Amino acid sequence: MDSKFLNLEQEKRDRILNAALREFAQRGYKQASTNQIVKDADISKGALFHYFKNKKDLYLALYDHFVDLFMEQLETQMDWSEKDIFVRNRSMAAIKIELYHRYPEMFNFLNTAFTENAREVHKALESRKDKFLHQNYRTMMADIDRSAFKENVDIDKAVDIITWSLEGFAYRQQAKVKGLTIDEIDLDGVLAELDDYIEVLKQSFYQ
Numbered sequence: 001m002d003s004k005f006l007n008l009e010q011e012k013r014d015r016i017l018n019a020a021l022r023e024f025a026q027r028g029y030k031q032a033s034t035n036q037i038v039k040d041a042d043i044s045k046g047a048l049f050h051y052f053k054n055k056k057d058l059y060l061a062l063y064d065h066f067v068d069l070f071m072e073q074l075e076t077q078m079d080w081s082e083k084d085i086f087v088r089n090r091s092m093a094a095i096k097i098e099l100y101h102r103y104p105e106m107f108n109f110l111n112t113a114f115t116e117n118a119r120e121v122h123k124a125l126e127s128r129k130d131k132f133l134h135q136n137y138r139t140m141m142a143d144i145d146r147s148a149f150k151e152n153v154d155i156d157k158a159v160d161i162i163t164w165s166l167e168g169f170a171y172r173q174q175a176k177v178k179g180l181t182i183d184e185i186d187l188d189g190v191l192a193e194l195d196d197y198i199e200v201l202k203q204s205f206y207q
Helices: 010-031 034-041 045-051 055-077 085-102 106-113 119-141 155-177 187-205
Strands: none
Touching (some): 010 106, 034 045, 034 055, 055 085, 055 106, 055 119, 106 155
């Protein structure tokens, strides 16, 4: 991301980022309007294109920035000496919640980017998605403690089911709290509900 943009004061930077995240997440690349982004961010169009060359540059810079931010938070905040898959996923959920407070549409944007087929950005996204999936996200669970699983369980498939289940929980929670302020969200309640689902999964797959 352009150094001129990163040097902006945080409030203005986050205002622009959130406006762009919201527009791309809700409307997709083709239908997204830079006019709406600058209106929501309360800046001029000239200012936006001072930091980003064009709509494509903005979209890809947004994707790169938030993938890097997410990975950086995971790498620095998680205890990688902990090998239990459920403990890791719970820690990951806490980090996602923290990021959600600051960037409410961040994960919606990243999710829609995985199915974005606009020709202008498709090729660039494909290489980025491949790197994210194969070099980063999947390796995070490569060294989990496999001894805790039941003997008759296909561990690789179990890991997929656990991942899909907890991602589904996260998407549902995002939908439930959409539009709420941080003070209106029962964070302890969200984590307590997550713990209930984790317990069910443990009973299904662990000895």
